[in-house]
Amino acid sequence: MAKEAGAEVKIFKVQELASQAVIDKNPAWKAHVEATKDIPVITPDDIVEADAIIFSTPTRFGNIAAQMKQFLDTTGGIWFHGKTVNKVVSAMTSAQNAHGGQEATILNLYTSMYHWGAIVVAPGYTDASLFAAGGNPYGTSVSVDQNNQMVGDKEAYQNAVKHQAKRVVTVAEWVKKGMQ
Ligand SMILES: Cc1cc2nc3c(=O)[nH]c(=O)nc-3n(C[C@H](O)[C@H](O)[C@H](O)COP(=O)(O)O)c2cc1C
Numbered sequence: 001m002a003k004e005a006g007a008e009v010k011i012f013k014v015q016e017l018a019s020q021a022v023i024d025k026n027p028a029w030k031a032h033v034e035a036t037k038d039i040p041v042i043t044p045d046d047i048v049e050a051d052a053i054i055f056s057t058p059t060r061f062g063n064i065a066a067q068m069k070q071f072l073d074t075t076g077g078i079w080f081h082g083k084t085v086n087k088v089v090s091a092m093t094s095a096q097n098a099h100g101g102q103e104a105t106i107l108n109l110y111t112s113m114y115h116w117g118a119i120v121v122a123p124g125y126t127d128a129s130l131f132a133a134g135g136n137p138y139g140t141s142v143s144v145d146q147n148n149q150m151v152g153d154k155e156a157y158q159n160a161v162k163h164q165a166k167r168v169v170t171v172a173e174w175v176k177k178g179m180q
Pocket residue numbers: 028058059060061062063093094095096097098099100101144148
């Protein structure tokens with residue numbers, strides 16, 4: 001979707017921290033690990049290279065997943081050297097419940113982004129698509145049922161994600177041009 005907006009897009013995952021034995025006990029988790037096995041694990045250097053980053057993390061007790069936090073905690077070195085400054089960032093999440101911490105999760109991730117000196121580009125209410133996708137102004141968020149299937153109108157959420165991605169790319173272009 002950021003590609004449609006003209007960006008060169010790379011997809012990364014964060015390093016899994018759970019043991020294979022724990023993952024094997026959960027069929028959905030196991031299937032996810034299998035489905036994403038060819039996606040490269042992100043490193044701090046990938047952040048340095050990027051103009052913009054869109055994060056996505058499931059909600060864990062109203063907060064970001066430990067795997068994501070662990071990755072953020074490896075960015076101390078690039079932060080120290082000023083390499084996280086002015087990165088254009090935005091975030092998305094999923095949770096089982098609409099009021100189970102979706103907004104809090106994204107805001108918790110943004111807290112780290114302010115420490116990075118990043119430029120947080122939240123969708124706000126800048127497009128009608130946001131209202132049809134639950135109206136989370138901090139970032140697109142979806143609810144999933146107990147079988148990990150998305151609840152609601154998939155197309156409505158895809159439209160909100162498209163808008164969020166386009167907005168991130170647009171602001172990243174402005175920032176890049178402004179810094180030249
Ligand atoms: C340890 C743990 C904590 C979770 N905490 C929440 C929560 O606070 N609120 C909520 O709505 N869903 C919560 N969930 C459900 C997940 O957010 C939901 O299943 C997720 O968005 C789908 O991604 P997953 O397959 O990685 O779990 C939790 C799940 C786990 C395993």
